[in-house]
Amino acid sequence: MKTEAVYLHDSTLRTLNTEIESCQAISSLPENEQALAKNVAPEHSALTMHRTIFYPQGGGQPSDIGIIGPADSEPSRFKVSLVRKTREGKILHFGELIGDAHASSPFTTGAAVVQKIDAPTRNYHTRLHSAGHIVGVAMQLLFPEMKKVKANHAPREAAMEYEGLLYNEHKPLIQEKVDELVRQDLPILISWSEATDLQTDDTQDARDGPIRVASIGGLDHNPCGGTHVASTNLVGAVTIRKISRQKGVSRVAYEVPLEERE
Ligand SMILES: [Zn+2]
Known part of the structure; x- marks a missing residue:
């Protein structure tokens, strides 16, 4: 599914509330999406959300990095190291689940999350x-x-x-x-x-x-x-x-x- 690219309309936003669409192991992604995860550790995961302020690598400009966390304050986080966009306009956030995120992932479909991009970067x-x-x-x-x-x-x-x-x-x-x-x-x-x-x-x-x-x-x-x-x-x-x-x-x-x- 196509992700709403919020950064195209407002590039001043540094945080955004949205919902999880999917959270998958990189190894379970289709081949064309795995190919975008070059240089990402194979044990890391890919998150997609309905919309995003994360800029995906493209046009010579590097990807944003940052953190995605549950809207409530659970001690779990997803640390985004690379963002890529498919030809179909789906935006994949590659990174690592940290904190308690391993035990029971708060990143299930429909879960409310907050995106925070690293502002200095x-x-x-x-x-x-x-x-x-x-x-x-x-x-x-x-x-x-x-x-x-x-x-x-x-x-x-x-x-x-x-x-x-x-x-x-x-x-x-x-x-x-x-x-x-x-x-x-x-x-x-x-x-x-x-x-x-x-x-x-x-x-x-x-x-x-x-x-x-x-x-x-x-x-x-x-x-x-x-x-x-x-x-x-x-x-x-x-x-x-x-x-x-x-x-x-x-x-x-x-x-x-x-x-x-x-
Ligand atoms: Zn430009």
Whole structure:
């Protein structure tokens, strides 16, 4: 069953009440769902709920982590280490039952639970992802002919990749444009578009409704299911770390400070 992706409509929520749909051992999941649990300990479990604020890995943005617990205060918890979404829009929360959860699982179908995402991690991912958009706008303004081929917004690996060649001499140019866009504190707005010529990104389901679009100060419009800060200044100082090239593709690596701007 499809999970209601609450983070697409309100990415400011850090806790949410919902109900358990299923709690299964990873080994009992269908093959396509087990394949999403790569790097998760095989003895861990998968929870699904009617709705979720947990962001599933996708669009270059890493998964949220956090805790899911019973709505009453039983000393049991489910520690979420990875969240993934199936092609059908079912969102799986992989993790570990801790506390008394082993004895009699409070995570039975229909049980009321509270989701709590780890806020510092989400906020950092949001700023890293939003900074990727800002680098994208800078690149579009400076090198409109270069086609974007890839984006990664993971900590320590964040980079945007483009067809064509860029060298170290371009670094200050890109840095300057990025700084300008951050300083201008341009609004980052989310809208839903019915336009049929838009391609979906991998964070959104196969086209069966409007596409979520992120735009920065009216300068660009990208189909995107990721989480964003409200305006460009909130990402903090973006650093263009390094420019490298491989097989005709240039990689612009960047980072943002771990700490939020006051
Ligand atoms: Zn985005």
